[in-house]
Amino acid sequence: MRKYYIGIDVGGTSMKMGLMSESGEVLAEAEHLTQKEDGPDGVIARMVEDAKQLADGAGISWNQIGGVGVGLPGFLDIPNGVVKYLTNLGWRNVPIKEKLEQAWQVPVSIDNDANVAALGEAWQGAGKGVDDLVCITLGTGVGGGVIAEGHLLHGMNGFAGEVGHIQVDREGVRCNCGQIGCLETVASATALVRMAREAIDQGRETVLTAESLSAREIFSACAKGDPVASEIVAKAIDALARTLAVLSLVLNPSRFIIGGGVAKAGDVLLNPLREAYEKEAQDNVKQGVEIVLAKLGNRAGFIGAAGLLARGRK
């Protein structure tokens, strides 16, 4: 009888993994260094062993494992289970699904990190019980994942949900993707810090100092009424609200889930975001829409990865 699933969230520095029941309960979890210098074969070999140990340690025999889901940070051929390119790890053209299925003899599914985080929140977090939602992660970059009518959306090339690269400012700065003025260049933690540094360099009056710049410092200065911090936060919120308004027209979700380091600001971010969304979004699509914080933190990835199989691909 197969009743348990393993989810693995592979990041540039660490791999988080969890053993889960079919109903989504986390029974055991572990975190290991990725040690990317070992290359794909080395990392995959350790992943194989670590997952087996996780099950073993929880008293679950491997033949009770129904499948393993893996979240990966980069460009993937999801249906074929092939890594095309992982920026952080430098992997190219790795048939990871085939390698893992050979080693484990169970079904393996892969998906990108933003999608598994969205699926995790949808399955067991802030989106539990909701069929239409958009999850936006405001971290070093801006990631996104869309669940529409219960399905995790991928689109033709797996880029569905890449909301961080929606253009919000034609006159803005160049994004890592090559385009000008993506949401990521205005609303990521990196962007907030960049804008604060520019203001300091221009000699503007602010409590912020170049030595201790972080999204957290900026939100805390904003809460105290610092004009520079308030202006930066307002700019990010305006861009976010306009993005949510557009997404509402395309997808008509009932809930937006905001996660990542920037979301730790909590109400200082959410309250003005809700107000701005209320102004930007059309009446027909904004009724009953909730904007909430993500619940699972950095566990969302492995929970969603396990969900790729446990929840079934609807």
Ligand SMILES: [Zn+2]
């Ligand atoms: Zn971009």
